[in-house]
Amino acid sequence: MLRTILIILSLGLLLSSCIPKKELTYFQGEPSANKEMYKILNEPYKLQVNDILDIKIKANDETLVALFNQSVSQNIGNAGQVNADQFYLSGYTIDRHGNIRIPYIGELNVLGYTEKEVREKMESELAKYFKDLDDVFITVKLAGIRFTVLGEVSRPGAIVLFQNQVNIVEAIASAGDIAITGDRKRVTIVRKQIDGTKKIRLDLTDINVFSSDDYYIQSNDVIYIEPLKQKSWGTGTTGVQTFTTIVSVLSFVTTTILLAKTL
Structure with a gap:
């Protein structure tokens, strides 16, 4: 009975902790009708403090x-x-x-x-x-577009790109891309404006991100990549890592049970 319970729990943990391909693939689906694939930034940037x-x-x-x-x-x-x-x-x-x-x-x-x-x-x-x-x-x-990328990326930190415009894809690429544990569906941009702070959410797994009003970032933006729930569980992000974790846990549980029976 105990063996059956352990097997069921192990299978459930294995299936739930692996990150599906759909969570890792950028720009899924087809562009919505009557929308431009690449949105042009028409509104000129308004200068802020520290520019x-x-x-x-x-x-x-x-x-x-x-x-x-x-x-x-x-x-x-x-x-x-x-x-x-x-x-x-x-x-x-x-x-x-x-x-x-x-x-x-x-x-x-x-x-x-x-x-x-x-x-x-x-x-x-x-x-x-x-x-x-x-x-x-x-x-x-x-003098360059300055922004900060935090969270689940390869190289978090402050970045300056000497371009007239920088889009969200270029910004993340300059930080080394999103790690496998990063949530591509919940990319947050925090933007300080003259009239206050604005919080923006983008889904990079959706092809229609290219037509978003916030596709282009602005100077002094803070970009945050949230972690996937699989990272907080600590069981691994791939099938091999999860399997190794499960085997280690089962070995520990089995050893503990055997020792308890001998006492």
Whole structure:
């Protein structure tokens, strides 16, 4: 009787602790009708506190604008490579009041502005120093998209990607993909906005994630991958691991029973 109970319990544990293929496969199903496969991010990003801007001011005569420049591009030299540390040291960081400090111009409030709006504001300020802005060219770009990936991924941590846009798939791939114990159906994005904090849930096993309004992440997003319940059970994530655990438990139980009978 005891042997039968142990066998039934072992089989139940084996079946319930293995992670089915359906839980691990990305982008299942077919795209819904009348939906774009890849959604284009139309709404421009609005700058937030701690964002870093790369601002370049150019002119035919560079000496005219040299005093206004603090761009990281001035410090790259012949290396031709830019990293997040360089932007942190030489870019324009938005402080807690929403301001950046431009040489000779002073503080500019850019909180909630788009890149285009900051450029237009810069042009307005420079008009005070130049009679003709036709020869002055200004570019304003977000110095990389910064985000954090936590939970069941291979390489959790803070990441910076130097792209205009980053989608959720690229963000997770940059963290080494979701581990086998990660729940692909419950990917959480925590987004701090000017008017508060927003919590977003995405299902990466569904093909229609590509048409989600939140397919593209934003700077300073926190992405969290929840663990599957199989991890908390501690019995293993594959059939082999679970079988090994069950054999060990059965051996321990059997040995305990035999010792108890001999006493």
